[in-house]
Amino acid sequence: xxxxxxxxxxxxxxxxxxxxxxxxxxxxxVAALLLVLTGRNPVTVLTDSLDAVFGSxxxxxxxxxxxxxxxxxxxxxxLSLRMKVWNIGSDGQFLxxxxxxxxxxxxxxxxxxxxxxxxxxxxxVGGALWIVVPAAGRAHWGVNEIITTLLLNFVAVQLVVWAxxxxxxxxxxxxTQSTRPVPVTLPRIPGFDSVSIGFFVPLLLAxxxxxxxxxxxVGYEIDTIGGNxxxxxxxxxxxxxxIIVVMLVSGAIAGxxxxxxxxxxxxxxxxxGGGFSxxxxxxxxxxxxxxxxxxxxxxxxxxxxSAMFYAGIALQTKGLSVYIIFGIYGLVLVGVAVGEVAARxxxxxxxxxxxxxxxxxVAP
Amino acid sequence: xxxxLRPLAVEVRDVTKSFGGVRALDGVSLDLAEGxxxxxxxxxxxxxxxxSNILCGLYRADAGEVIVGGGERxxxxxxxxxxxxxxxxxxxxxxxxxxxxxxxxxxGSPDTPRVVSARALVASAQRMMDDIGLVxxxxxxxxxxxxxxxxxxxxxxxxxxxxxxLILDEPTAVLAATEADELFAVMRxxxxxxxxxxxxxxxxxxxxxxxxRISVLRGGRHVVTREAAxxxxxxxxxxxxxxxxxxxxxxxxxxxxxxLELRGVTSRNSRGVVALHDVDLSVRGGEILGVAGVxxxxxxxxxxxxxxxxxxxxxxxxIDGVDVSAASTRRIADLGVGHIPEDRxxxxxxxxxxxxxxxxxxxxxxDELSSKQFLRRDRILAFATSIVEAGRVQTRxxxxxxxxxxxxxxxxxxxxxxxxxxxxxxxxAHPTRGLDVLAAKQxxxxxxxxxxxxxxxxxxxxxxxxxxxVADRVAVMYEGRIMGVFxxxxxxxxxxxxxxxxxxxxxxx
Numbered sequence: 001x002x003x004x005x006x007x008x009x010x011x012x013x014x015x016x017x018x019x020x021x022x023x024x025x026x027x028x029x030v031a032a033l034l035l036v037l038t039g040r041n042p043v044t045v046l047t048d049s050l051d052a053v054f055g056s057x058x059x060x061x062x063x064x065x066x067x068x069x070x071x072x073x074x075x076x077x078x079l080s081l082r083m084k085v086w087n088i089g090s091d092g093q094f095l096x097x098x099x100x101x102x103x104x105x106x107x108x109x110x111x112x113x114x115x116x117x118x119x120x121x122x123x124x125v126g127g128a129l130w131i132v133v134p135a136a137g138r139a140h141w142g143v144n145e146i147i148t149t150l151l152l153n154f155v156a157v158q159l160v161v162w163a164x165x166x167x168x169x170x171x172x173x174x175x176t177q178s179t180r181p182v183p184v185t186l187p188r189i190p191g192f193d194s195v196s197i198g199f200f201v202p203l204l205l206a207x208x209x210x211x212x213x214x215x216x217x218v219g220y221e222i223d224t225i226g227g228n229x230x231x232x233x234x235x236x237x238x239x240x241x242x243i244i245v246v247m248l249v250s251g252a253i254a255g256x257x258x259x260x261x262x263x264x265x266x267x268x269x270x271x272x273g274g275g276f277s278x279x280x281x282x283x284x285x286x287x288x289x290x291x292x293x294x295x296x297x298x299x300x301x302x303x304x305x306s307a308m309f310y311a312g313i314a315l316q317t318k319g320l321s322v323y324i325i326f327g328i329y330g331l332v333l334v335g336v337a338v339g340e341v342a343a344r345x346x347x348x349x350x351x352x353x354x355x356x357x358x359x360x361x362v363a364p
Numbered sequence: 365x366x367x368x369l370r371p372l373a374v375e376v377r378d379v380t381k382s383f384g385g386v387r388a389l390d391g392v393s394l395d396l397a398e399g400x401x402x403x404x405x406x407x408x409x410x411x412x413x414x415x416s417n418i419l420c421g422l423y424r425a426d427a428g429e430v431i432v433g434g435g436e437r438x439x440x441x442x443x444x445x446x447x448x449x450x451x452x453x454x455x456x457x458x459x460x461x462x463x464x465x466x467x468x469x470x471x472g473s474p475d476t477p478r479v480v481s482a483r484a485l486v487a488s489a490q491r492m493m494d495d496i497g498l499v500x501x502x503x504x505x506x507x508x509x510x511x512x513x514x515x516x517x518x519x520x521x522x523x524x525x526x527x528x529x530l531i532l533d534e535p536t537a538v539l540a541a542t543e544a545d546e547l548f549a550v551m552r553x554x555x556x557x558x559x560x561x562x563x564x565x566x567x568x569x570x571x572x573x574x575x576x577r578i579s580v581l582r583g584g585r586h587v588v589t590r591e592a593a594x595x596x597x598x599x600x601x602x603x604x605x606x607x608x609x610x611x612x613x614x615x616x617x618x619x620x621x622x623x624l625e626l627r628g629v630t631s632r633n634s635r636g637v638v639a640l641h642d643v644d645l646s647v648r649g650g651e652i653l654g655v656a657g658v659x660x661x662x663x664x665x666x667x668x669x670x671x672x673x674x675x676x677x678x679x680x681x682x683i684d685g686v687d688v689s690a691a692s693t694r695r696i697a698d699l700g701v702g703h704i705p706e707d708r709x710x711x712x713x714x715x716x717x718x719x720x721x722x723x724x725x726x727x728x729x730x731d732e733l734s735s736k737q738f739l740r741r742d743r744i745l746a747f748a749t750s751i752v753e754a755g756r757v758q759t760r761x762x763x764x765x766x767x768x769x770x771x772x773x774x775x776x777x778x779x780x781x782x783x784x785x786x787x788x789x790x791x792x793a794h795p796t797r798g799l800d801v802l803a804a805k806q807x808x809x810x811x812x813x814x815x816x817x818x819x820x821x822x823x824x825x826x827x828x829x830x831x832x833x834v835a836d837r838v839a840v841m842y843e844g845r846i847m848g849v850f851x852x853x854x855x856x857x858x859x860x861x862x863x864x865x866x867x868x869x870x871x872x873x
Contacts, residue, residue: 216737220721220728227714234673234703234711235725236694 016343023339024290027332034327045315052314053307057193059314064195065265066313067306069094069277071202072257073284074291074298076127079209080250081293084226085138085243089149090254091281092156093127095274097255098262099160100126102271105182105262106168112184119182120259127255128248130156135247139240145247153281157274164273181269182262196264203299205253210295222246254281279326283309286333292340305329370397372431373529373560374419374450379428381414388414390584391428396529401551401561403571403592405604406581407800408772412564413455415581416531419562420452421445451527453518455534455771455798456709459506465489465517466502469524492524497550508635510660511538511706519547523554530554531562536570537798540658540826542865548574566800568597569829580604605801611808613834615852620649621684623789623820624670629679631669639665641844643679649788652811652821654835656828657864659794662844663824664706667793670822671703672696673711684788697726702786704779706793706824712778715767719759720748722766722777726785755780756806772803779807783814786821790814793824808834828860842866 032042053059073090080087087093100122108115130152137143163169163179170180186196213219225232225239233239257280261268268276287305291297312325374396381389389411396402404412417423419430421439429436432448439445442452459468466489470476489502498516506514515538522530532551536544551561551574565571571578572592579589580603587603624647633639639662647653655663668674670681672693681689683699697703705711713722724744727733733744748762755776759769766774779795792811796804812834815821825831831838832855840847840863847863850856 215739215741217728217734217739218737220724220739223717224714224721224725227717228710230711231714231725234693234705235728236692236697238692 016340019339019343020290020292020336021339023335023337023342024332025335026339027335028328030335031328031331034331035324040320045320048315048318049308049311052311059310061192061194062310062314063303063307064192064199066310067303068198068202068264069257069261069280070283070287070306070309071206071298071302072260073254073281074287074302075202075205075209075284075295076250076253076257077285077288078291078293078295078298079253080247081288082213082226083222083243083246085247085250086146087131087134087149087247087250088146088285089131089134089152089156089251089281090257090284091277091279092149092153093130093251093254094258094261094277094280095153095156095160096130096258097123097127097252098258098271098276099156099163100255101259101262102163102179102182103168105184106180115184116186116263119184119263120256123255123259123262124252125255127258128252130255131247131251135244135251138247139243160271160276161273164271168271170270175272178272179270184263185269186260186264194266196260198260198264201256201260202302206295206299213295254284282326283329286329289333290336370399372396373398373433375429375431376415376419377429377431379415379418379425379430381418381423381426387584389418389425392581392584392586394579394586394589396560396562397577398528398560399555399558400576401555401563401574403575403578404562404564404581405566405568405571405578405600407604408770408803409583410581410604410800411584412581413533414584416452416533416562416564419445419529420450420531422452446522446525446527449526449528450531451522451525451529452531453515453522453533453535455537457514457518459514459517461505461507463506464502465500465504465506465509468506468517469502469521471521473525492520496520496523497553498546512540512543512659515539519550527559529560529562531564533564534566534798535563536565536567538659538826540864541828541861543658544570566804567827568600568801571600572597601801611805611812611833613808613812615836618648618651618836620651620818620820622646623649623684624822625680625682626670627680629669629676629681631665631674631676633665638677639844640669640676643844643846645839645846645849647789647820647822649818649820650815651837652815652823652835654831654838655822655824655841656831656838656860657826657841659826661841663841664793665844666841667703667706667791667822667824670696670789670791671701673703697785699789700785700787701789701791702726702782702784704782704790704792704795706797708775708778709767709771712782713766713774716765718763719752719757719766719769719777720744720762723748723751723762723781726781751777751780751784755810772799775799775807776803779810783810786814786819789820789822791822791824794826795823796825796827796830804830828857828864832857840864 035042035045053063073094076090076093077087101119104119104122105115108118110118131149134145134148134152137148138145164177168179170178186198189195189197189199213223221232221237221242224235224237225242229239283305287298287302290301308325308328312322316322372395376392376394378391378393379389380391392411392415406412414423418425421442421444424438437448460471466485469489469492470485486502493499498520500509500513500516506517515535535547539547555561563571563575572595575592577589578592578595578600580587580600582604626643626645629640629643630638631640643666655666657663665674669676672691676689680687683701686699688696709715724733724747728739733740733747752759752762757773757776759773766777783790790811795807795811799807811821811823823831823835837849837851838855838860839849840860842864843866847868850860
């Protein structure tokens, strides 16, 4: 008897979900094996990670702080993904948003609350501006947005580096690569030391986006474009215009993430070169892909990735490199991708052809 | 020599195949002889395509045997089947659109050298075409070809691999009469050389015309295999469906106002070639204008300019007196214009989306289904359910992806949806293509119903028989021009057929 994969004719959401989860677990198991190879005890790494995250209020707060930029980038990516548009540039949009917010914050005199509002609006505009060219190119000339959005990330990093080293550099401080800190911050959530009210923004935004796609015409139109752009045009939807608007909003969300980071995260009140974003766009992209562009899924996967990210940073004190965390991300993502494909197949045992041919399913 | 005495090419013994608990094939046994055209007849869902897919290695039988050349075979893939000499041309083409015809013909063939020049491929493709007697421009890209031409490439590709048994899944569904006749000549030549052609079709006259033997399937069971000689269309239809065939359409004098009017409309196709040339047409309410022609002569573009998917380069189009020459798809739909597009999967549906989302594709902005920016989810469910029921769409649930339904059910869904939209005008491009007798009859009745309700109908079809029954007038298109318009009194099959082929000398007389 030879086992063989046979393609299923139907798809089942629950089966796909379970299969993706199994894939993620498999990725973590492979990561554990690699840790063993590097001479570490994965059980210790795991318990240390859990301890770093859940062992103290500080750990929980750290994850919450970490989740804001990751979730904002992830929501932006997930939104465009609903339309099958791959915005790989949320890192750049995040930085562009932070750049605008910082520029307003250190150069404009205004009452605190007004300045915050101006900075938030500025970050939204900045994030959207950073995706204007890819959006127009994609909508009107079919230019591949994966390339354009990706490359603009590098431009954004250079812009921020330039600002930190040059025109907005804080000449009063000893730090060579940093702007002045912005004079205003978001209030902390009562009872928390480091978590600002910005923590709620991605959660609220996820609910809003979920509702938009569940019960509005716009959400239906975006999903229709994602499913079949020709059918969308047939339905009378102005496809290029929708693509542009959705991409701009996608960039704006990541940009607003830059504002939330700048005014909400402890110790992040100044632009300090490209390091201002610790690859939040990459993490956000992974979260959106893990979640399959489902908004509640983005929150779940985003908190999970944020916890891993935070644990990775905390474990640096124990000599673990943060790059190991990126390696584990990659393994989890590959596991989920394999799980998604695997859900479309089932294993069958084929009885040798010389006896009566029959197929027996071993998996439901 | 009687067909049954010829050596057998393929024997099918008690083949059974189920999909998710539904028996698609139930103990089917058939013989395919060498040197015969063997027709497989049956309704949608009768099991013809499932059987063909088992023969060509796409599916594996749950039980039963397929015997080729005396030995039992279990094909794991189409490659193994073609190695054993069984090749299939599918209803939905499996060509690479961005490649040339010559490249497609050589794609995946073990005989294609690893390094080869484009010119050598074209020359080799030309040789294949000369041998087989079917010709397509080998340097053209597939996306530039008409549906009929694309199918010719598919047939060429299988024949070029040296198939001894050629399965054609509804090959004439996309062909016009002259093209079909050419195909039949090719089929006869192939069987004269000892090959076997399995011919799947709904068109009884064609089956009778070209086949040696006919096997009828119904509900996954083999009903009968008989010689084509002496069989009648009526008898075959009864065997297939268990009921009498054919639609009766009453034609009265058309008294409605002019709804659609085209004056001097010229338009280019996606390749930039002029596809509509100075077209004048008008259709009145309560009238079905049939548009006859070999596919690829501008009918697709005609449907597109009328429904706003393509803008005309010159000329005017009015609907109920309103100039819509430059109007958007949405504006035209709002005037009460429905459109059953030729490519129902590619244009008319979102295959990955649930049936209910497809049911509202053209209605979601109506006050019934949405208010301001919000969709009314409960009403949408009721609306989708009513479309599914009234359109007799067979689906497990309205939440299932539409792409998982059979082609016939997809067509019923689109046809019903567009009929609902069509208060004033219905543009139906090949609405019965690929449907079986019963389903085609339902779609035709639905179209006649719209007409009787006062709607103007433009019905594009390459099945002239269908148009002569259903249409009140028939316009003939050839190379983007209207060659003539006939009312029922002057319907002349032969004359129309000549015009479809571009022959105008008969008109002068």
